[in-house]
Amino acid sequence: MAAQGNRIDDTGLIREAQQGNRAAFEVLVRHYDQSVLRLALHLTGSESDAQDVYQEAFLKAYKNLGSFRFECSFYTWIYRIVTNLCLDHLRKRNVRKEDAPVAVDSSGEEYSRIEQFADARSGANPERDLMRRELGRKIGSALTQLTPRERMVFELKHYHGLKLRTVGEMLNTTEETAKNTLFRATQKLRAALLEMR
C-alpha cells in the first residue's frame, strides 16, 4: 500500500536500469519490495515460498526490463509479474490440496500464521487472545474456499487497497470483471464465516 500511496516517478531509475545499471535497479526494488513480499506472504502462507516468489519476480523483472515500454506504471508491471507467479502457486497448491492455514518459516519449522498474529498482539487478556486466534483460524479457512483469482482480487483490493481499475490492469482483465470477482469473493467469505459461527 505504501508503494502505491506515494507513487514515485521511477522513469529515470528505470532508464538507467535498462542501460544495465544494477544499482539503479536495486533502488527500484527497494521502492516496491515490501509490498511484493507482503503480497507473496499472504498468498502463499509460507515464508520460504514468499521468498521464492519475491526472488523470481524481481529476477524476471531484471531480465525483461528492456521490454518495459512505459505503457503502464512500473508498479503495475511488477505487480503483474508477482500476481502471475502467485496465481501459479495457488493453482498448484489447490491441486495438491494443501490448504491448511499453517505456514513454514525460513528454518523449516511449521507455525500457525493465525497464532503468530495473535501472539504479536497478546496482552493481558488471554480470553480475548483465544477468540482472536479462533477468528483468525476461521478467516484463514474461509479464504481457502475462494478460487485463486477471487483470492487475488480480494487480496489486492482489501489488503493492498488498490483501485479495481488497477487490479483489472494487473490481472489483464476489465474493471467490471474485477468488480464482479470481488463481489463474489466477499459473498463467499461472508457465507463461510457465518457458517462457522
Added chain:
Amino acid sequence: MKCDWVRQNILFYVYNELEDDARYEVEQHLGRCPECATELKATRKFHATLSENVQEPSPNLLALSRMRLQEALETTRQGGLWHRMILEPAAWLRQIRMAPALAAVIFIVGFGGGIGATYNFLAAGHESDGTITSSVGGGKQAANQPLEASTITGIRSVTQEPGSNQVSIKYDTVSTQEAQGSLNDQRIQQLLLFAAHTNYNSGVRMDSVDVLTQAPDDSRVREALLYALQNDTNAGVRLKALDGLSGFVRQDPTVRDGVLRALISDENSGVRMQALHLVEPMKADSNVRSVLTRLSQTDQNPSIRSQAKAMLAQMPEMD
C-alpha cells in the same frame, strides 16, 4: 431507488469504488431505509473483521530476501539487444528510424579507425628493434605490461619477498611463465586477481588472497576478496579474505552486505564467528540487527547464538 440495487453496491461503497453520483444516491437511500442501513453496518463490520487479520513480513525476512536477490543479481544478465530486437518488432522499427544517424556514426568511426590503424602500423615499424622483451618457454617477463587475460591458463605459485613488496608469480600460458615486480605493477595485480578468482590450487588462492589483503584500498581487490569470501571452497581462504575486508565494513555497504551474507550462510562456524566480530561495531544498523536476531535464534553453533544474543542485549531497544 430499489433496495436491491443499493445492496449490490454497498460493498463498493465501503471500498470507495463508486462514482460520485452513485455514491450520493446510495447515501440518500441509506438515510431513509433502516434495512439497508443495517446491511451497511454488517458490511462494515465484515470489512473491519477481515482487516484485523493482517500479517506483515518481518524485517528479518525482508533483509534476507534482499540479500538473496542481490546475490542472484550478481550472476544474472539482462536480456541483451539481440534478444530484445528478435522478440520485439517495435524495437526493430525504432532502430530503423535511427538508421541514418547510425550509418553516419559507423562511417566516421570506420574512417577514424582506418587512419589510426595506419598510424600504429607505421609507428610499430620504427620501434621493432628489440623493445619487445617477452619470451616463450620459461622466460621471465617485465611486470608493467598488461597480459592478455585469455592467455593465462593457471597460476602455479605466488611468493612475496620478505620485507618488501616484490612478488614473484609463476603462471602458465601454453607453457609456464614467471613474472616479478612490485605490488603496484599492473601485471602483478592482474595475475593476483586471476589467482584469487579462478585457480584450482587452494594453496595458491590462499597466497594470492594473502598478498591482495595488503592493498584493499583498490576497489578491484576488494571485489576479488568479496568474491573469495562468497565462493571459495576453502574456509582458510574465506577467513583470509574476511581479514582483508575488515577495515571496510563500516564505510563500504557492499562489503558489509558480503560479510552479512557470510554470517548467515557460510557453512564454517569459524568464518561466521570472524564475520560476527567484524559487524560488531555496526550492530546498530537495522540490517545487521535483523541478521543478529536471526543468528541468536537459529545458528547451529551455540557459541555464535549466545554471542549474537549478547550483542543484541547491549543495544538500546529500538522500535
